């Protein structure tokens with residue numbers, strides 16, 4: 001694509017090819033255009049798109065590594081990731097120049113006959129591949145039969161329509177972005193099912209040296225989302241060092257009132273670590289300043305470790321490219 005003004009740079013926005021990914025990337029492209037830039041989408045195939053194996057087997061970063069490679073190679077200028085798919089280890093080659101306002105981070109139940117979670121009978125077949133979801137669903141003690149599930153969102157919800165499964169659990173944000181909230185029979189309360197750290201949020205990345213572009217992308221940043229995501233990811237990073245069991249987390253900016261009646265913002269964080277067989281779930285929460293979000297998340301993680309998270313054993317196989325994906 002060429003612009004009439006020869007000098008105007010066309011920013012290439014890299015994305016995976018799924019409907020979910022391109023829809024997400026398109027919102028970023030529109031945001032960049034609103035910020036006065038010219039931008040086009042570039043589809044990048046990732047290992048996660050080429051393989052139908054469980055994410056635990058193909059490893060952390062399957063959805064994001066190829067996008068990051070395209071960024072380093074100069075094939076794209078911006079990479080739009082689902083934040084929760086990014087490995088927690090910082091990568092100095094890139095900056096997350098914007099974390100746009102997040103979607104509702106909750107998990108969603110898509111069940112036959114309009115059923116909600118509590119109405120699913122013993123032995124109901126529920127599809128999900130995320131160890132985090134499986135562990136928390138088992139912990140409910142309803143006797144649900146948790147079965148593996150992969151593929152794009154359409155494929156997954158199709159298994160309920162076809163009668164193969166009684167229900168599936170997926171990220172509500174994903175359904176929202178592809179315009180399929182109509183199939184949701186219940187948005188699951190975090191008290192029952194804590195979402196993945198950073199679920200529903202995007203990471204808009206560019207090369208670390210691309211300062212001008214980073215500044216332009218920065219106009220898409222939402223400080224409250226950034227604070228929440230940094231806390232959730234701080235919690236995850238700290239837990240990864242000390243335990244291998246699945247992790248759920250949600251952080252929210254809440255209004256508080258000080259002694260003089262002044263209203264101020266605080267960050268409320270809830271987290272859990274769950275045994276994959278559903279035998280135990282450790283939960284804790286913390287409230288603190290929005291200005292030190294990552295450290296607040298790490299504090300909560302240390303509390304979870306002290307409460308016994310260290311001893312919860314994850315029975316899933318270690319991933320090929322390192323670590324258990326907490327998605």
Ligand SMILES: NCc1[nH]cc(CCC(=O)O)c1CC(=O)O
Nearest residue numbers: 082170171173174199200201327
């Ligand atoms: N694990 C894959 C993945 N990565 C991001 C989303 C959905 C969108 C989001 O959470 O931001 C999904 C699908 C899902 O978990 O159901």
